[in-house]
Amino acid sequence: MRYLCVFGNPIAHSLSPLLHNAILQSYKLPYLYGRFMLDSGENLGKTFDKLDLCGANITLPFKEHAYLVAHSLSPLAKRIGAVNTLVRTTSGKICGYNTDAPGFIASLLLSGFRLGSAKGLEESLQSKEMSKLAPLLEQSSGERIESALILGAGGSAKALACALQECGTPVIVANRSSKHEAFFTQRQIPYCLFDELDSSARFDLIINATSSSIAQALPLPESTLAPLLARSKLAYDLMYGTLTPFARISKECGTACKDGADMLILQALSALRLFCPQLADTPRIYTIMRSVFTQGRRA
Ligand code: NDP
Numbered sequence: 001m002r003y004l005c006v007f008g009n010p011i012a013h014s015l016s017p018l019l020h021n022a023i024l025q026s027y028k029l030p031y032l033y034g035r036f037m038l039d040s041g042e043n044l045g046k047t048f049d050k051l052d053l054c055g056a057n058i059t060l061p062f063k064e065h066a067y068l069v070a071h072s073l074s075p076l077a078k079r080i081g082a083v084n085t086l087v088r089t090t091s092g093k094i095c096g097y098n099t100d101a102p103g104f105i106a107s108l109l110l111s112g113f114r115l116g117s118a119k120g121l122e123e124s125l126q127s128k129e130m131s132k133l134a135p136l137l138e139q140s141s142g143e144r145i146e147s148a149l150i151l152g153a154g155g156s157a158k159a160l161a162c163a164l165q166e167c168g169t170p171v172i173v174a175n176r177s178s179k180h181e182a183f184f185t186q187r188q189i190p191y192c193l194f195d196e197l198d199s200s201a202r203f204d205l206i207i208n209a210t211s212s213s214i215a216q217a218l219p220l221p222e223s224t225l226a227p228l229l230a231r232s233k234l235a236y237d238l239m240y241g242t243l244t245p246f247a248r249i250s251k252e253c254g255t256a257c258k259d260g261a262d263m264l265i266l267q268a269l270s271a272l273r274l275f276c277p278q279l280a281d282t283p284r285i286y287t288i289m290r291s292v293f294t295q296g297r298r299a
Helices: 016-026 041-050 063-069 075-080 100-110 118-125 155-167 181-186 222-230 245-252 261-275 282-298
Strands: 002-008 031-037 053-058 085-088 094-097 148-151 171-175 191-193 205-208 234-237 256-258
Touching: 002 016, 016 031, 016 261, 016 282, 041 053, 041 063, 053 063, 053 261, 063 094, 075 094, 075 100, 075 155, 085 261, 100 155, 100 261, 118 155, 148 155, 155 171, 155 181, 181 191, 222 245, 234 245, 245 256, 261 282
Parallel strands: 002 031, 002 053, 148 171, 148 205, 171 191, 205 234, 234 256
Antiparallel strands: 053 085, 085 094
C-alpha cells in the first residue's frame, strides 16, 4: 500500500480524502489518502518523510512552507511562490507543484468561457499541472474574458493572478491592505486598495478571492461592488457550498455567479494525476469526483 494525505490546519472539513479515495478505489489502485493536522509548517518536511508518503496536498496555511520543503519546483509553482502538491519521485526527491491555478483556469474553460490570447492559453496548457486537465478543455468556444479583477491578495489571489496573466488576460488585484503589494508589483500585475477602485470601471470577470464569505460578509461596500458586478460577464466566488453575500449581490445585479466547487475538484484531479500518472481517463475521473463532491456536501 502507498500513502498520500492532505496537510492543513484546520483540516477536518477537507473533502480531499473523499475525492481522491473515490478514484483510487474505483481504479483499484493500492493507495490510501488521509488527512493530517499539522501544528506548524516547520514540521511539514519531516512529517512527510515520517509518514513515508509518496505524495501530499497542502492547504491553508502551509502552502508557502511546502514551497520550501520541495527539492525542485515546477515553473508554475516557482512563479506563484506556493505549492499545494508534493510528489516523491523514484529517486526519493520531492517535487512541488501548484494545481490551484490550473484548477481555476480549467473551471472557467469548462464553463464555456474563452480566455486571453490563443498563444498565451496554449503556452499555459503546456504546464505539467495544466496538461493533466487538457482532455477536459477542448471545446471551449463561449464568451471571451478580456479583463479580470481579483478581490483579495492572499495565496489563492496570487495563484489566480499569475495564471490569468500567463494566459494573456489583463488582470488587476485589489485588496483591503497593502501587505501583499510587493508580490504583484514584482510580477507587473497592477495592484490597488479597495478605496482606490473606480466603480465605473468595467471588468468581464470579478473574482472574490478574499476570506470574507467565510464570515458571510461582502469583501467591500455594496455601493462600490454592485456597479462593478452589474457590468461584468461573470462573478466568481472561490467559496463553495453556500450562497455567499457576493453571490447574492451578483444575482441581484443580473450577473451569473460561479462558486469554487469546480476549482476544488479540478485542482484535486490535476494533483491525483501527478501522484498516479497511470490514471489517464480525465473526463471519467472528473465525473466521479463531481458526483462524490455533491454527495459529500449533502452528507
Ligand atoms: P488568504 O488567507 O491567503 O487570503 C485572504 C485574503 O482575504 C487576504 O487578501 C485578506 O486581506 C482578505 N480578507 C480576509 N478577510 C476579509 C474581509 N472580511 N474583507 C475583505 N477582505 C478580507 O486566503 P486564501 O487566498 O487561501 O483563500 C481565500 C478564499 O478562497 C477562502 O474563502 C478560501 O476558502 C477560498 N479558496 C477556495 C479554493 C477552492 O478550491 N475553491 C482554493 C483556495 C481558497 P489582507 O491581505 O488585508 O489580510
